[in-house]
Amino acid sequence: RKEVEQDPGPFNVPEGATVAFNCTYSNSASQSFFWYRQDCRKEPKLLMSVYSSGNEDGRFTAQLNRASQYISLLIRDSKLSDSATYLCVVNSNSGNTPLVFGKGTRLSVIA
Amino acid sequence: NAGVTQTPKFQVLKTGQSMTLQCAQDMNHNSMYWYRQDPGMGLRLIYYSASEGTTDKGEVPNGYNVSRLNKREFSLRLESAAPSQTSVYFCASTLQGRAYEQYFGPGTRLTVT
Numbered sequence: 001r002k003e004v005e006q007d008p009g010p011f012n013v014p015e016g017a018t019v020a021f022n023c024t025y026s027n028s029a030s031q032s033f034f035w036y037r038q039d040c041r042k043e044p045k046l047l048m049s050v051y052s053s054g055n056e057d058g059r060f061t062a063q064l065n066r067a068s069q070y071i072s073l074l075i076r077d078s079k080l081s082d083s084a085t086y087l088c089v090v091n092s093n094s095g096n097t098p099l100v101f102g103k104g105t106r107l108s109v110i111a
Numbered sequence: 112n113a114g115v116t117q118t119p120k121f122q123v124l125k126t127g128q129s130m131t132l133q134c135a136q137d138m139n140h141n142s143m144y145w146y147r148q149d150p151g152m153g154l155r156l157i158y159y160s161a162s163e164g165t166t167d168k169g170e171v172p173n174g175y176n177v178s179r180l181n182k183r184e185f186s187l188r189l190e191s192a193a194p195s196q197t198s199v200y201f202c203a204s205t206l207q208g209r210a211y212e213q214y215f216g217p218g219t220r221l222t223v224t
Contacts, residue, residue: 043215103153
């Protein structure tokens with residue numbers, strides 16, 4: 001089983017829609033969880049951290065479910081500018097890999 | 112404040128050629144990383160340097176060497192390029208204790224023919 005798994009998509013949604021992505025992780029000892037955003041042919045950038053209690057940043061909400069070992073990202077009122085690939089990232093605390101990146105979920109917001 | 116810079120932006124090599132990818136950061140970060148990103152594979156860590164003077168292997172180190180020249184610079188060398196090393200290479204850096212907040216450079220697109 002891969003350490004971090006995401007549905008690659010693409011998710012094609014109209015402007016204004018609400019869309020949610022899930023990500024599962026295999027290492028139950030993982031401590032920290034994040035979402036990064038990567039625009040086409042650009043570098044990844046930190047979008048938000050995921051706290052046990054969940055956290056919200058404007059239209060974005062991230063949640064963690066430790067029992068089921070998944071994290072989610074909810075985007076409300078989607079904008080064209082939200083079109084990107086969203087990377088689920090886990091701090092595995094194992095071996096020589098400080099962060100483990102998922103392969104990403106591609107979102108395309110359509111006018 | 113340029114953040115993380117990488118050179119070159121694009122490179123085409125023939126099999127067997129060598130080259131060094133350069134990375135520099137001006138944010139006084141302690142840790143630096145080299146990743147490769149391939150379609151369908153996501154980001155994979157090649158090598159990292161937790162602090163000046165130290166380097167460690169990541170998930171896919173074979174075929175690469177690194178040098179942490181000083182606090183600012185971390186280079187990646189391909190001694191004998193192979194077509195399997197065709198990829199986009201990203202350098203990243205972080206402050207000590209904030210390994211989750213990685214700042215990435217713009218990437219180097221490398222093609223090995």
